[in-house]
Amino acid sequence: MSRIHATAVVDAGARIADGVEIGPWCIVGPGVVLEADVRLVSHAVVQQDTTVGARTVIHPFAVIGGDPQHTGYKGETVRLEIGTDNSIREHSTFNRGTPQGTGVTRVGSNGLFMTGAHVGHDCVVGDNVVMANNATLGGHARVGSKVFLGGLAAVHQNGRVGQGAIVGGLAAVTRDVIPYGSAWGNHARLHGLNLIGLKRKGYDKTAIRRLLAAYRDLFEGGGTFAERLDAVEGAYADLPEIMEITAFIREDGKRPLCLPGE
Template identity: 40%
Template structure:
């Protein structure tokens, strides 16, 4: 299962059925779970934990030290969940002690060619980063987000669940859940209706989210007033409650 030209550190812990392709390098303090396939010419440094049934393609760099100039070699980590696909030339860096010392990628994600996940990023589940999409440090990407090709996300931004960013977007503020943005700097352009339909959202829930978007972006209300109005219409709808919570906890303000 391990190609004879691959170099696997004796301290690495690989499940018995892990495949490692030609000329790949697996460093010390790397753990890879069952069913995972590491292609040729992949470099994985530790401390890094990779779950089960992941597929990492050739020339990816996983668990490397970050590019933050404040990083001085402190022991930090990268954690990757299960069933992820990490394509060619993707780069995923470990965290820094300026944050929690952790970069984390969840499960069932697709990181396409030349994507970048910088230090201290938190990526949820069922996320798609299209070719060339890049996350700067300390970015949070919630579940079911899609970032189209060459989207760039500024440090410390949050992308809410089910949000969608169009090709070449420059995201420098938080993107509320279910919101569609595009442009540089990114601007809101409605809700991600098609994505919500595909994920089984009921029509009345989609209408409620659309109404919340109108209150936030089209009513002319100040942000605090818009949040209060949306909260008053939530009526136990989980998607709206998450929407309100996201707005209330935004640290960088939102695209608006």
């Protein structure tokens, strides 16, 4: 059985699974699917055409599934899909996709989206992502799994942040951040690998030393960047993390690459 507070407004076309709790003054609009054990604490809005995965908790004054903030949007049917076991804190905003993009904004599972986090239209966000207070993703941004975005960090529209990367607070991310990279500053520059994240994920000293050696060969070695990229792919083919970095670099991104610098 679901529990719906008497002050909540739930559209007749919404699909509410068993175990859902909808608290005081919440609004659930048309085309919304709340999967098992979702909890809307109070004063939360799930506007329309949104799927919220099981056991996700949405806190007060969050607006989820709002219209895309795009001047070309004319009311077409577009969606937001959120995975399971997320915590979406106060005043966060997640927008649906656009017809000009994929039509769907996708957010993975086990994420923590702190107060004021914003996920723009057509974004793709992986699993186990942390967006600290007021971190922002512009439209079409792509964020890999196990990424940490510091407070007030902002990723430019069409930007990419690779899996396992960390972005410092207040960083303006106008260039793509490699997987496992550590980027900070305004504008953000690459300052090495996310060593804290690698240690927390169980990488031993030998593995980290090899990853650092590959990083130095790629970004600090001699020759052109293209030559170094080829050399690193050959020399470190046994390291899946380095192969993920080189594949990320070779992918046809729409933003330039975030590189080391002053």
